[in-house]
Amino acid sequence: MDSVTHGSVSVLIGLIFIQFYKDVPLILLILVIFVFGILIDYDHVFYYRKNYEKIKFWDIPSFIRLYFKTIDQRDKNINHSLLHEPFGVIIVSGLSYLIFGFTPYPELVILAISCYVSHFLIDLISGKMKPLSPFNNKITIDLHILPANSFTAATLSLVAFLIGLTIQLLIS
Numbered sequence: 001m002d003s004v005t006h007g008s009v010s011v012l013i014g015l016i017f018i019q020f021y022k023d024v025p026l027i028l029l030i031l032v033i034f035v036f037g038i039l040i041d042y043d044h045v046f047y048y049r050k051n052y053e054k055i056k057f058w059d060i061p062s063f064i065r066l067y068f069k070t071i072d073q074r075d076k077n078i079n080h081s082l083l084h085e086p087f088g089v090i091i092v093s094g095l096s097y098l099i100f101g102f103t104p105y106p107e108l109v110i111l112a113i114s115c116y117v118s119h120f121l122i123d124l125i126s127g128k129m130k131p132l133s134p135f136n137n138k139i140t141i142d143l144h145i146l147p148a149n150s151f152t153a154a155t156l157s158l159v160a161f162l163i164g165l166t167i168q169l170l171i172s
Contacts, residue, residue: 005122008158010037010115015164017114021107032108036096037115040083084123085133092116122146 010033018029048066049055055062082088096112123129126146132139 004158006041006119007034007038008161009118009122010034012161012164013037013114013118014111015161015168017111018168021105021110024105024107024111028105028108029111032100032111033115036092036112037119040092040116040119082134084120085129086120086131087133087135089117089120 014029014033018024048063052066055066083092093113093116096109096116100106100108100112124141125143127144128140128142130137130140
């Protein structure tokens with residue numbers, strides 16, 4: 001799924017989160033949303049780097065252009081690392097607890113896991129997944145309920161975000 005959809009869903013989760021945990025600083029909220037909702041897709045760079053060796057690792061704009069150029073291609077090799085599979089959800093959840101569980105804002109564990117799980121679920125319904133990875137890479141699930149570049153889903157989540165933002169502004 002595209003980063004716009006991941007970002008808008010994560011921001012929507014952040015809006016819901018701040019309704020319950022108002023004391024979390026905005027910069028931490030934005031950072032957690034970005035890292036656990038969007039930046040986790042940066043692992044695709046390693047797969048693109050293997051297939052497009054001419055692009056330098058630090059050339060992020062070229063990787064972004066390549067991402068949007070190849071997004072409609074249904075790769076035989078799934079461009080997911082272990083982090084994008086069900087076992088990765090367990091790993092990231094544990095890491096989230098270790099990172100935020102002992103800070104002044106342990107509730108960020110909830111936000112991090114929520115953003116990451118939403119990222120995982122969006123990827124699950126829009127493409128291929130290896131549910132038993134890394135233990136068995138032969139079994140794949142291809143639900144393909146949404147297209148990989150679903151701007152319809154992005155639009156819906158953006159509308160939900162704007163409605164949530166409007167409600168938040170009216171309440172405040």
